[in-house]
Amino acid sequence: MTQGGRPLTRRDLLTQGGLIIVVSPRKHAPADALPEEGLDIHLCLTADERVIAFCGHVDLGTGVRTALAQIVAEELDFPFAAVEMVLGDTEQTPDQGPTIASETIQVTAIPLRIAATQIRRELVALAAAALDCPDEEIDILGGVVSRRDKAGLPLCLKTLLGNQRLLLPLAEKADFKPVERHGIVGRPIERVDIPAKITGQLTYVHDVRVPNMLHGRVVRPPYAGLDSGDFVGHCLLTVERDSIAHIPGIRAVVVEGDFVGVVAEREEQAARAAEALVTHWKDFPAPADLRDVENALRKHPATARRLVDEGDVDAALAKLETRLDRTYVWPYHMHGSIGPSCAVADVRQDGITVWTGSQNPYPLRADLALLTGVPAERIAVIRHEAAGCYGRNCADDVAADAVLLSRAVGAPVRVQLTREQEHLWEPKGAGQLMDIAGGLGPGGSLAAYDFHTRYPSNAAPTLALLLTGRIPNQPATLKMGDRTALPPYAYENMRVTAYDMAPIVRASWLRGVSALPNVFAHESYIDELAHEAGVDPVAFRLRHMTDERAAELTRATAKRAGWQPHVGPRMDSDGDILRGRGFAQARYVHGNWPGVGAAWAAWVADVAVNRTTGEVTVSRVTVGQDTGMMINPAGVQHQIHGNVVQSTSRVLREEVTFSDTTAVAAREWGAYPVLTFPQLPAIDVMLMERQHEPPLGAGESASVPSAAAIANAVFDATGVRFRELPLTPERVLAGLNGRPVLPKPPQAKRKRGLGFWSKLGGAAAAAVTLAAVSFPLAPKIAPIARPDPSTWSAATIERGRQLAALGACAVCHTGKDGVLYAGGLALETPFGTVMTTNITPDAGTGIGNWSYAAFERAMRAGIHREGSQLYPVFPYTHFAKTTEADMQALYAFLMSQPAVSRQNEPSQLTFPFNLRPLMALWNLLYNRDTEAKPEPARSADWNRGRYLVDGLGHCSACHSPRNALGAVKAGPAYLTGGVAEGWEAPALTAASRAPIPWGEADFYAYLRTGHSARHGTASGPMAPVVEEFKQLPDADIRAMSVYLASLTTPLPEAEAAARSDAILKATASAANPGLSPAARLYGGACAACHETGRVVPLANQGPALGLSAKVHAETPTNLVNMLMQGGGHGSGQMPAFRNALDDRQIADLAAYVRGRFAPGQPAWNGVARIVENARAAIR
Amino acid sequence: MTRPARSFALRVNGVEHRVEGEPDTPLLFFLRNDLALNSPKFGCGLGECGACTVLLDGATARACAYPVRLAEGRDIVTLEGLGTTEAPHPIQQAFIDAQAAQCGYCINGMIMTAKAFLDVKPQPSEIEVREALRYNLCRCGTHVEIVQAVMLAAARGRRREGS
DSSP, X not given: OEETTEEOOHHHHHHSSSEEEEEEEOXXXXXXXXXXXXXXXEEEEETTSOEEEEESSOOOSSSHHHHHHHHHHHHHTOOGGGEEEEESBTTTSOOOOOOOTTOIIIIITHHHHHHHHHHHHHHHHHHHHHHTSOGGGEEEETTEEEETTOOSOOBOHHHHHTTOEEEEEOOSOOOOOOGGGOSSTTSOOOOTTHHHHHTTOSOOGGGOOOTTOEEEEEEOOSSTTOOOSTTTTOOEEEEEGGXXXXXXXXXXXXXXXXXXXXXXXXXXXXXXXXXXXXXXXXXXXXXXXXXXXXHHHHHSOOXXXXXXXESOHHHHHXXXXXXXXXXXXXXXXXXXXXXOOEEEEEEETTEEEEEEOOSOHHXXXXXXXXXXXXXXXXEEEEEOOOSOOTTOOSHHHHHHHHHHHHHHHTSOEEEEOOHHHHHHHSOEEOOEEEEEEEEEOGGXXXXXXXXXXXXXXXXXXXXXXXXXXXXXXXXXOOOOTTTTOSXXXXXXXXXXXXXXXXXXXXXXOOSSTTHHHHHHHHHHHHHHHHHHHTSOHHHHHHHHBOOHHHHHHHHHHHHHHTOOOOOSOOOEEETTEEEEEEEEEEEEEESSTTOEEEEEEEEEEEEEEETTTOOEEEEEEEEEEEOSSOSOHHHHHHHHHHHHHHHHHHHHTOOOOBOTTSOBOOOSTTTSOOOOGXXXXXXXXXXXXXXXXXOOOOXXXXXXXXXXXXXXXXXXXXXXXXXXXXXXXXXXHHHHTTOOSOOOOOOOOSSOOOOHHHHHHHHTGGGGGGGGOOOOOSOOOOOOOOOOGGGSOHHHHHHHHHHHHHTTHHHHSBOTTOOTTOBOOEEEETTEEEEOOOOSSOTTTSSTTOOHHHHHHHHHHOBOTTSOBOOTTSOHHHHTTSOHHHHHHHHHHHHTSOOOOOOOOOOEEOTTTTOHHHHHHHHHHHOOOOOOOOOTTSOHHHXXXXXXXXXXXXXXXXXXXXXXXXXBOOGGGTTSOEEETTEEEOOOSTTOOOSSOOOHHHHHHHHHHSEETTTEEOOTTHHHHHHHHTTSOHHHHHHHHHHHHTTSOOOOHHHHXXXXXXXXXXXXXXXXXXOSHHHHHHHHHXXXXXXXXXXXXXXXXXXXXXXXXXXXXXXXXXXXXXXXXXXXXSSOEEOOOTTTSOHHHHHHHHHHHHHHHOTTSOOOSSHHXXXXXXXXXXX | OOOOOEEEEEEETTEEEEEEEOTTSBHHHIIIIITOOOSSOOSOSSXXXXXXXXXXXXXXXXXXXXXXXXXXXXXXXXXXHHOOSSSOOHHHHHHHHTTOOSSOTTHHHHHHHHHHHHHHOSSOOHHHHHHHTTTOOOSSOOHHHHHXXXXXXXXXXXXXXXX
């Protein structure tokens, strides 16, 4: 809303002239306030023909902005394009409560509609006065005011309004335009928000930038998804602020109660800091085991609330001809916003401004006042569009987080939650448990229905209030399990009881709140009764339906779908595929009991069930809806499509998984898979023509019959009833095989034993502190003044630079702060931790005072300038093979680098390795290497390659096994595989387990680019080595490849290509559907980058796992490390999944990947322990 | 080892920019925070959902999981580089005409993926369109309209080719 480039605000409108405005008193404003402080605007018409409408609700991506503008334009008789909508903003719009229950059109639009009639009437009166004629002779058409008989010119609004400011108090009611005269309402209109969204021009809250804005991230407590209990807000022990000292740009670490956050200058700095910050927390008690939702809900304390008690249910139950007692279980679901929540806050002396995606601007403002003590009227909440939320996501939480961080640094702060935080902490759509006792009386009558529904939820208070202890951490109970609890059939004796209970995990409303589960029970049950009665399910419903609009919709939808009346499951089969069709209908009733009815909806679902795999496909949905008056039928249809897709996803795929501490386990889209394009059903929407009826909420109704319709269709296809969701392949297969329940996941151990190495380390721990002792064994070589780099030619230094790259000196001699060659990297060895040293030419702390003789002795014999022995983790045994000329060049290069003053840190070795003199003995045993003699029978490339591989390249330091004393094994063990920093360094010889043996071209590609298409990518400690190799000339890379290929037995190219194709075909996704949770985990987390055979080119394409050396290795170590740490390589970079997947998920994923992509290899043993060790190593 | 920050030259939508940062930092942070290009969205940071998709020499790239060091010297195109509200790209126009957005957060990825897809497969079947978009997630359930939009763009492309 701008005028001459200046935003036109509520205050502007209330202080300037040339307007008609409909106003009402602003909530909480003092009676004597000035108009601009004390009045809300509903609608304003300006003399320059702008129509500005204010609504306190927000557009959650449903198109309500467009529909509201249609309503205003219609009543005002102005063009649709003239209407500007201002939504959900505490400074601008009225307080109309939270945007929930699809009631914006049904409820919140009414003041706007009334206001439009008032302005129209006022305009008519002004025109009549101006023309001195009766009101009836004035007409308004498309915003043009004129005499009905068209005598004279249209009236100009500027003339009519002049500089007057006409304030009209909002009327309580009005006569609306008859439907017959509607020209805008009821017509499909393109949504006003879509062009900007399609071109990237809409400013989502994620895109808000204000001057001097900093970036924040939060660190959430370990009790992920739990928001009630004594421990909430009281678990934090300590925060090691120094743990992020090495990260640049940090402005603050903010700690209050269990709230922890960081602020940095750049977003990636904040992200890194939040991940690196070390925090310590108390244990917390697990409140329930939600891996068994039915049992957890049955045991959870509840208050029974009798909603309906008609007839004598107990007596009727006793006399039934057919009794059916049934239980239906609904899992926890996620809202699953595609964008994790984000907000910007600016806390100043004079007040607070918050930019948010909240659907509840006014309630959020009250929360922020409570959090900060700043009066609500000094807090401005500005709403921007955000990722769709379908109920409640973390939008309010992150706004409060941003306020706490901004207050701490005195500058605006943008906080972006991570995907993991959004998944873990969003208030879940609650699980629900429905028990029905009932059955048929004489003649198939509906004799008794005793319905019990259990729903654990509250309103999910804003997290920062709980974490900081501003509000009590005790659970509240919301009476929200009663939505649509009344069945839509005339049961003769009926009892309906809701069990109100506090949340178990953080939960609140999600699309079709409690109604979708209740209708799953009602509509599955009536289907069962129809079957028992031997009547077609649609005919049976119609026989017992009392609501005529529901009956009309049922008949129309069944007709549209071509429903064939039938009794019993038809089990149409076509090979492995069974086909079926199911019906369900409901009117979504929401709000406090007995509630308000929104639109009616009915489904006919067509499914295909694979009887071998258990896969259920919803192939087609015919959905009818009676919305009453539709404002924008195109918008209603769009919204129905969305409801059908989303609810089909919920029914087939979705279920929140929990760990043994009740903390939510699903942190990304692999563990919480949603429907994707290939699974999209065909959707046929039928809209009932009801323009003469009042408009009803259309936002959620079409999802409500989904679950029962699909389950009923699966019954028709298979003859098996499923009363628990989701309908995953494993659940369906178990049902088809007559197994009633799925095996429960194994109970994970809470505390685990220490790994082998840490036990060994513990045994020698007492000796560790001696590690720094060093005895001179060889003569000291006198210090010199740092040589002048101009001593050496540029060519020599350049050659030294390449040799340093070949030796990857920087990889070990650079600490985590990234200062090249200054040392400080901790190298974990089986014998303790060796700290690498400063090799910059600093005289005090580096090697600036080392003569060439001292340098050469260290390189060849492992002896320090002072005469003490160096540990052989420094690979001097290899460097000894270096030629004199190369050694000189390397010295020249290092001495030409910038000197960095940094003290070396002591190593921490276990006994007896901490005794350096003993290392001299070790040297006598194992350091026999000298310059290797060329083999004249071999090519020059081969000889050069061997020199590079065995000398400065020191490949066997990692790729050969070592003996018990840590010496590299030679002879037949040469390059047959070793270990490096917790990674396996695979065999480079014929002992390689790669499915396609390495050839010269493969080695070349790998060493040059970090990637071999037939083997995978350099990762872990190898990645930085390849990065260093970038400085080597192609000829050296070629030489190493020639030499290494001589150690293997490569396949002829044609054979290698054929084998590769065969593997890719056998392991492709088409042959491996997502039949297990691990397969779906792979599908959501890995497949986007690793699946082969894609049509759309992808720069992030990861290695083909069927060819991957990691997947074919003897142990899962490297695969697990890769999943945990991710890593960079030449052609791409895999993200780390350590925060996104827990140990069990990583172990399951590794096992799945092994089974699918290396089917010829045995399953790995001890995966869980390797995962545990890998996680311990990164801590 | 964290590699030290340095300067990177990025060519985005035909314009050269210099940004400072660590080599492994995802490209997305620079596009959004340094160049104020809002269309690529942060969705997961794991390369799973596709909301951050940009084009890199014509291929799709998940910018949330793509290091800036590898983007140097390549042609980067964001949704802003395809067209504007006043002069949308034909694929954008098809998305507008099919009303293919609800909240719109995922739509950047859908359009950029559709662009790379139609460049290599200008006349796809509906099944091929669905397969091409398999790894782009939408939570509002706009799938029907998105598939219609891509089919519409392909059909119009065919007509332009024919004329």
